[in-house]
Amino acid sequence: MHLLFVADPLEQFNPRKDSTFAMMREAQRRGWRLAACEPRDLHWQRGGRVGAPVRELRLTGEEGPAWFDAQAPRPAALADFDAVLMRKDPPFDSEYFYATHMLEQAEREGARVLNRPRALRDHPEKLAIMEFPEFIGPTLVTRSAEDIRRFHAEHGDVILKPLDGMGGAGIFRVGPDAMNLGSIIETLNQDGRHSVMVQKFLPEIAQGDKRVLIIGGKPVPYTLARIPQGTEVRGNLAAGGLGVAQPLGPRDREIAEALGPVLAARGLLLAGVDVIGDCITEINVTSPTCFQEIQQQTGCDVAALFIDALEAALRDWH
Template structure:
């Protein structure tokens, strides 16, 4: 297959842990041809197909340089056998517009994974509200008084912006309510922005588990991101320690319930975040943790993913 990766600049990859790199490595091992571009390099001109300036690359197997490339060229996205949207968040207006360009490429015959409409219609924090049987007490609101009432009911809460990533903008407010007013003002911008408020789950001490679902089926191991020191966040970007573990019975129950639903919406790969027995997010933009799980367990997640991609691209 000819595979196009729509991603952040290749020069910024940290290949020792990058999941997109792991996908590329497995794809090349199987004999597939690799190309890459950034969302900013995709364009659509009147009367023409959606095209991009792409880099045809070959992995070297070395740390540096980790790839070689041919001269950049213009190519229609529909001419590739698969297009992988792997641009990291934030999901801002430019990401939103990129999904529209990718959706037009789909109309022209491109196979895009995850599907652009699914990315656009599946906000990663709000998506958990569809599955109330798997989440703890949760509120989404702009209203400061709603937040205060939720805090009064549950005592110890987490507040987060709906568009945050990597643990950015997450606050914990305990029983004493210290700084609640200031945190509300910071997050809801005086009623202009929505905030998610969740009852604090003390099981975070055992880790915020990333459960990967590929082609509707769970990967048998998760990565528990464990907060360090006085930090409440387990995100690796916030300094959390990643420990791979087998899925628990509850993890498996969640993944088996969500897997077919997500696959049916065109989400080939999803990362479900679980604290204790509760879902906290459903990541679909560029889920990670492939390399950490493989290094600690021997489970080759990239191999599972590439097999699922090949199967999906043949349909």
């Protein structure tokens, strides 16, 4: 089997933490051949197939920059691989959007791409939670500064975030005193040019922002609770949160079992659902992480579960 990763530059990977690396390691252990390219490498010329200059690679087992050996780039069509994994980190900007269109064309040419390009494009990670109102807290998405102020007046303690942020970037908390609310609205809303998500603050964040991984429609039995440190309100690991693996709780399982079949049916082989308390806050589908943290703390081999699901998906592909 020959597996192509469309991902960020290999030189930027952290083999100790990167979930894409964990996928590569498990695939290579099973005898798969590995290759990689970046989304910016994708091209589509009239009369031809979607392709890219790809690097065949092998994991060395070493740490640091020498974690892989790669051959010189060679031109290849995506449809010539047994599977293509889209693992580009957010943000979901216009270039990511165009990449999904080229990946979808590659699908028409016979490529097997996961997560499915249309599903990535149609499933904005923050906005997607609105489809499941029974599992979310009070939430508003708007461009209107007046609507944001009314929501704050109603709920008193709120979180504001941009729809295209990642790693906790651009998240603000405003308490009952409304301190800096106007400035925060101006920063995020840009005079009505950008939509803002506003959510009632969930004090359960003190126990962690839990990442519930769903693979092939089924929940991984452990979640990673990302716990804010010090005075920080964000639990994101990128914002300094402490990751603590723990068994899936009853509410976590209820959420995962309700969402899992829906997401899988749409071509989302892997999703990372963020849960605070009893409420979903995001549904991550671009490049969900936390594989290695969960395995290191619990022994649950998440990468093996993922490659199992990938192999099953390829057998059932139509």
